[in-house]
Amino acid sequence: MALKLFSVMIFLVLNVSFSKAALDVHYYDRTCPNAEKIILEAVRNASMHDPKVSARILRMFFHDCFIRGCDASILLDSTPQNQAEKDGPPNISVRAFYVIDDAKAKLEQACPRTVSCADIITIAARDVVTMSGGPFWNVLKGRKDGRISRASETITLPAPTFNVSQLIQSFGKRGLGVKDLVALSGGHTLGFSHCSSFQARLRNFSSVHDIDPRMNIEFAQTLRQKCPKPNKDRNAGQFLDSTASTFDNNYFKQLLAGKGVFGSDQALFNDYRTKWIVESFARDQSSFFREFAASMVKLGNFGVIENGEVRLNCGVVN
The missing domain is CATH 1.10.420.10 (Peroxidase, domain 2)
Incomplete structure (x- = not known):
């Protein structure tokens, strides 16, 4: 897999009018300055052992943002009372959740209760693109994690049969x-x-x-x-x-x-x-x-919530 980490430098600072919460490229500069480095390391290590990680992380990002906005609702596990998004028919084949879990565990050691799972997915999606020879862009950060995840809502994902x-x-x-x-x-x-x-x-x-x-x-x-x-x-x-x-x-x-x-x-x-x-x-x-x-920046800022949380474990609400 080609490693062209800075093949194209695109600095995007957008004022996204449809986001409910303000995002910032420098959101973690003081509270967790090594956040992006930790996430990149987790993604890179996983990619060395599984060549499909890049495609799986990128798909995870799309499928997360298309349902309730980029709130990491795709990471929540199902419970006896609720079937979550990851178990919805279009998401059965989504894999590589362990990569996000690995990054989250390391981030909790470095800077507890600081980096949201939603930001991890968004940064990881950028990293897999860049690692594969694609463009680099600055990710706006500061998303919060949602508390709702319903498998029934995955029917709204675009289907491969769509015109x-x-x-x-x-x-x-x-x-x-x-x-x-x-x-x-x-x-x-x-x-x-x-x-x-x-x-x-x-x-x-x-x-x-x-x-x-x-x-x-x-x-x-x-x-x-x-x-x-x-x-x-x-x-x-x-x-x-x-x-x-x-x-x-x-x-x-x-x-x-x-x-x-x-x-x-x-x-x-x-x-x-x-x-x-x-x-x-x-x-x-x-x-x-x-x-x-x-377009990735634009999608990454869709439906950002301000009343969410920073999950300690990406699979369960706090």
């Missing part, structure tokens, strides 16, 4: 525009999917087409071999980008070639509202990096 209109509506509810949608979809450059999320595109797609006609036919045949029917291998699947361990713009190049794995991915190239952005990012990686970093 562009559905995607625009979903992202719009989080204060994100069309360019944010396309840029953040580029996070799939580190992604992996099990067959269940795209196999409907490979067989009996419609009454007219056996295979989704938007797919490159050779690519579709390759996926059919990886996902036979019936498929007894639950771990079978496909990387969403042919350079899956490197954060780059190859994801967009694949869309131009009809090699998007998800229907929602390929739809971005087949809709006039998003096609030009896909083409722009496919041509210019630095443009993609700039927009991705800006």
